[in-house]
Amino acid sequence: MTSRYVAAKNVFIDSIDIDDYIELNSSMTAYQQLQHSMDKPLKMILLFGRPGTGKSILLNRIHEKLKHQKEIYYFDTPSPTEKEFFYKLFKVLTQKELPNNTEVNFTALVEFCKKLRGKREIIILLDEAQMYDADMMEKIRLLSDTRAVKFVVSLHKTEDEDLIAKAHFQSRIWEVIELKNASRDDQTAYVHKKLLKKNLFEIANSIKVKDMKLIHQVTEGNYRECNKLMFTIFEICEYYDKNEPGKLNYTHIPKKIIEMAALKLGHLHV
Numbered sequence: 001m002t003s004r005y006v007a008a009k010n011v012f013i014d015s016i017d018i019d020d021y022i023e024l025n026s027s028m029t030a031y032q033q034l035q036h037s038m039d040k041p042l043k044m045i046l047l048f049g050r051p052g053t054g055k056s057i058l059l060n061r062i063h064e065k066l067k068h069q070k071e072i073y074y075f076d077t078p079s080p081t082e083k084e085f086f087y088k089l090f091k092v093l094t095q096k097e098l099p100n101n102t103e104v105n106f107t108a109l110v111e112f113c114k115k116l117r118g119k120r121e122i123i124i125l126l127d128e129a130q131m132y133d134a135d136m137m138e139k140i141r142l143l144s145d146t147r148a149v150k151f152v153v154s155l156h157k158t159e160d161e162d163l164i165a166k167a168h169f170q171s172r173i174w175e176v177i178e179l180k181n182a183s184r185d186d187q188t189a190y191v192h193k194k195l196l197k198k199n200l201f202e203i204a205n206s207i208k209v210k211d212m213k214l215i216h217q218v219t220e221g222n223y224r225e226c227n228k229l230m231f232t233i234f235e236i237c238e239y240y241d242k243n244e245p246g247k248l249n250y251t252h253i254p255k256k257i258i259e260m261a262a263l264k265l266g267h268l269h270v
């Protein structure tokens, strides 16, 4: 028989699938902020946060919610070349098919957008914008200056590089929304709701307040780190369930297992 922990483990595979979205206090606030900013006459909005704080899933959620009311597009990973990016943008803006490999004339695209002003309002959600270079960002700005296209630029913040400080972002962005690591309450809700969504009631119950305190401490409230840790916890549980069930307690995840998982991921050092 398959261990009950297999299903639990799979709940925490990283995903930005909109069906996996969970309403949390922080995500709700960010969603509302973003929506509010999008309604303002801003040309560029920055969505900012450390890796794994939920930027991509939030953009997907906003896209899903608004796609029937607004002209909104989600660009996931940046196109490998500038040529491909503008090709993709051209298709979205003109709503025309283009022969493959057509080189888009950027000046013509800007002129085209100028004519759209007041007729259409297009929103482009640009994920992973740290991968666009200064030249691309400048062109994106020129397009946004036409006021026919508004960009939500999502950027991740790394330890060693303050990307917003980079000139090409700083002088172009009008409003910043920052996603932070989760509070303990939000992270607890996240873990429980994810399990409950898959009807894993007993397992959700076996993760107590005390455990969440440790999990939060270890992952610093980061959603991606939390996914990894939960996955590893259930992987260890699955092993014991199959091989040494005596070491498991179905009503409560042993603290030792959480520590073993944290150790395995390099969060705890002995």
Ligand SMILES: Nc1ncnc2c1ncn2[C@@H]1O[C@H](COP(=O)(O)OP(=O)(O)OP(=O)(O)O)[C@@H](O)[C@H]1O
Pocket (backbone or CB within 6 Å): 013, 014, 015, 016, 020, 021, 022, 023, 024, 027, 049, 050, 051, 052, 053, 054, 055, 056, 057, 058, 155, 156, 223, 224, 227
């Ligand atoms: N509100 C939420 N509902 C469901 N899952 C979430 C939520 N917030 C974060 N997550 C989960 O956390 C993980 C990380 O989120 P996401 O990929 O959106 O982060 P990110 O900020 O885009 O990271 P990166 O900067 O590395 O691209 C995802 O697997 C997602 O499942």
Ligand SMILES: [Mg+2]
Pocket (backbone or CB within 6 Å): 055, 056, 057, 127, 128
């Ligand atoms: Mg992302």
